[in-house]
Amino acid sequence: MTQDPPPVRRARVDASMTLLNEVMHRPLDPGYAEAAARRASGEAPSRTAPARVLALAVLAVVLGLITTAAAVDLRAPQPDVIAARDVLEDEILARQADTDGLTDSSARLSAEIEGLQEDALEGADGGVLADVAQEGAVTGARAVEGPGVVVTLADPDTGLAPGEAVDPESRVQDSDLQRVVNALWAGGAEAVAIDDQRLGGLTAIRSAGDAILVDLQPITSPYRVVAIGDQDGMQAALVRSGVSDLLRVLGSQYGIQSSVIDQSSLETPGRAETTLYFATATPATVESDSSTTTDPGAPAPGGQDAPGTEPGQENAG
Amino acid sequence: MIAVVGLVVGIVAGLVLQPTVPVYLQPYLPIAVVAALDALFGGLRAMLDGVFDDKVFLVSFLSNVVVAALIVFLGDQLGVGSQLSTAVVVVLGIRIFSNAASIRRHIFKA
Structure with missing residues (x-):
């Protein structure tokens, strides 16, 4: 790479690239x-x-x-970026507190409504109060307690050092929970809740990023699926539908710990939010049998996935 | 030699004093640093070639930084700031590479 200016000669073949040649071959300041x-x-x-x-x-x-x-x-990190992050963090915390307060007040008001409803229907014709209670249990509007089954799934190594990243594939997926819940419904569950989020006819179980959302509320591992209803039927359904095999595979391949336990006394909360989509006037005389109540597994109106309708994809890695 | 010693003193002072750069100068910092690197490598190579000159080194250093900042400023005013920045980085990058290769040949004879 010589510094001498090139001797005068005929037009160069690469004359159109003089700029590049200048840059490439005379990098030193003349x-x-x-x-x-x-x-x-x-x-x-x-x-x-x-x-x-x-x-x-x-x-x-x-x-x-x-x-x-x-x-x-x-x-140095940009100070305004840090400031913006702090503002966002504060806002998230404040909004979370707001949400918690509103959830509490919603639960309180629901209980109040229930009490008022009972008071108001006390003297009504025999079946009405029982019907309301039954429908509330089926639609998830009311808290329910009784014997049932608890299925627990936990991400592997939840006590991992914060720096280490867990392979997202090895975590519990929304489809795993969907299959468990579908099997429980099929086995005769009357009320199902995941991490105290009661499932209703319109509840969706899906994932958004790393989090699993139930009714748009993020839930975290360990996932505790509480199902109240016929214990034998649900246990049988879990085996028949292949969920037991799925749990075994999840445990052996991904280290996801799971358990299925019968419990004689369980509680599920009521749904925080009940939206009435169809309201029709009840006939003057109400039948005492409740065969016309909404089936939780029925396809939901609107576009949301109902947990009972989605067969849940295979979770093969 | 004075220039090199002065540069070292300036660098140490900058590390110790941690001066803050005014906000309106910040868009020009990356390009200015690349231009300074180019001048540094050029000076190093000239030293190895045996043609180093204090004055040329400092003037090229200063003009590199100023011209680079000016180009970015002009580009920002014309709405082509990022493209012009890319152009400057490409040209200076090629020069840095060539000079680094020449320095390598001087040092390792390979």
Whole structure:
């Protein structure tokens, strides 16, 4: 890579690339060569003139300072980014507190409504109060207690050091919970709740990013699926539908711990939110049998997935 | 030699004092640093070639930084700031590579 200017010759083949050639083949500032030539010919002024030395030194210090300041500044995290993050964090916390308060007040009001309903229907014709209670249990509007089955699934190594990332594939997936819940419904569950989120006819179990959402509420491992109803029927359904095999495979392949336990006394809360989609006037005389109540597994109106309708994809890794 | 010593003093001072850069200068920092790197490598190579000159080094250093910042400034005003930044980085990057290769040949003879 010579510094000498190329000798005069015919038009170069790559004349159209002079810019690139200039950049590629003469990377050194030509000023160095000129200065060297001047020095060689003895034209250069005395290099020890004090003013000149001083100017050089000051310029050098200033340039070093500027460059270092620039580099240091570029490496530091931007303060406004941090500030924005803090603001967002505060906002998230405040909104979470708001949500908690509203959820509490909703639960309180639901209980109040229930009480008022009972008071109001006390003297009504025999079946009405029982019907309301039955329908509330089926639609998930009311808290339910009784014997049932608890299925627990836990992500592997939940006590992992915070720095280590868990393979997202090895975690409990929404489809796993869907299959468990579908089997429980099929086995005669009357009320199902996941981590105290009661499932209703319109509840969706899906994942958004790393989190599993039930009714748009994120839930975290360990996932505790509480089903109240016929214990034998549900246990049989779990085996028949292949969920037991699924849980075994999840345990052996991904280290997902799971358990299925009968319990004689369980509680599920009522749904925080009940939206009435269809309201029709009840006939004057209400039949005492409740065969017309809404089936929780029935296809939901609107576009939401009902847990009973989605067969749940295979979770093969 | 004065220039090199001065630069080192400036760098140490910058690390110790941690001066803050005004906000309106911040868009020009990355390009300015790349330009400074280019001048540094050029100076190093010139030193190995035996043609190093204090004055040329400092003037090229200063003009590199100023011109790079000016180009970015102009680009920002014209709405092509990022493209011009890319152009500057490409040109200076090629020069840095060539000079680094030349330095490598000087040092390792390979």
